[in-house]
Amino acid sequence: MKQKLFYVLVAIASYFAGILAYLGYLALVYDQTLGSDSSKLIGWTLPSYLFLILPFYTLMFRWRKSAIFLRTALLIVLSIIAAASVTVMMGLGIWGIQNLFSPEFGLFILLFASSAIVFSVGSLIAIKEKGYLIFLLASLVIIYLPINMLVSEVEKSRPVIHHIPQSFHGTVVIHFGDSSSPPISKKKGYEVINIPENGIYKTSSPRPVRGIRHVLVDELGNEVKEISISGETMKYGSNPGVTISEYTVP
Structure with a gap:
C-alpha cells in the first residue's frame, strides 16, 4: 500500500x-x-x-x-x-x-x-x-x-465586471487610485465594480489592464443582461496617482 x-x-x-x-x-x-x-x-x-x-x-x-x-x-x-x-x-x-x-x-x-x-x-x-x-x-x-x-x-x-443599474443612462465616471476609497471588490474570482446611481465610482485600486464586461443589474444586484459599450476615455485626475475613466451608457 x-x-x-x-x-x-x-x-x-x-x-x-x-x-x-x-x-x-x-x-x-x-x-x-x-x-x-x-x-x-x-x-x-x-x-x-x-x-x-x-x-x-x-x-x-x-x-x-x-x-x-x-x-x-x-x-x-x-x-x-x-x-x-x-x-x-x-x-x-x-x-x-x-x-x-x-x-x-x-x-x-x-x-x-x-x-x-x-x-x-x-x-x-x-x-x-x-x-x-x-x-x-x-x-x-x-x-x-x-x-x-x-x-x-x-x-x-479574467475581465473586470462593471455592474450598471439597468435604469441608468448617462456618463459613468470611475476614479482609480483614490487612496481615500476602498479597493475593487471581488466576487467568485472576478473584480466587480458596482456603479452607483449617480454614475460616479471611486476606488483605491489601480485601473485594471484586462478587458471589461458591462452588465446591467436590477435593484437587487442580479445580472439582467450584458451590453456592449465603446468609446471609453482616460485622463489623469487632479490628485497624483488618480486616473479617471469615462464612458457613456445609452
Missing part, C-alpha cells in the same frame, strides 16, 4: 515538475507569461501525460534492475514523442523534423523531460527505500508552485 501511494505521489509530482519547468523557462528566458492560455496548458499536456507517458512510467516503476541513466534516457526519448503529440492536439499539424528547432516544441520537450527526471529520482528512492520524506517535502513545493502560478495567470486574464 505504501509503495502504491508513493507511486501516485511520484506521478503527480513529475507532471507538475514539468509544468513548473515550462512556466519558469518562459518567464526567465522570454520574460513572458501564458496569460489567458494558462488553463489551456493543462488541456494540451495532461492527455499525453496520462495516456502516453504515465503507462510507460508505471512499467518503469516496476523495472528495478535497470540503471537510472538508462531509465532517464528512455524517458527523455519518450518526452520527445509526447511533445510531438501535444503539437498535434494544439492544431499545429503533424509533427515533422523541423519542429525540433522551434521554441514551442522545445518548451514541451523541456516539460516532459523535466517530468522524466523527477520520475527517475522518485524511482531511485523507491528502489533504495531511502529519502521518502525529502521527496515528499520537495513534491509539495513542486506541486504548489505551478498551481499557484497558473491560478494567478488565469485570474489576471
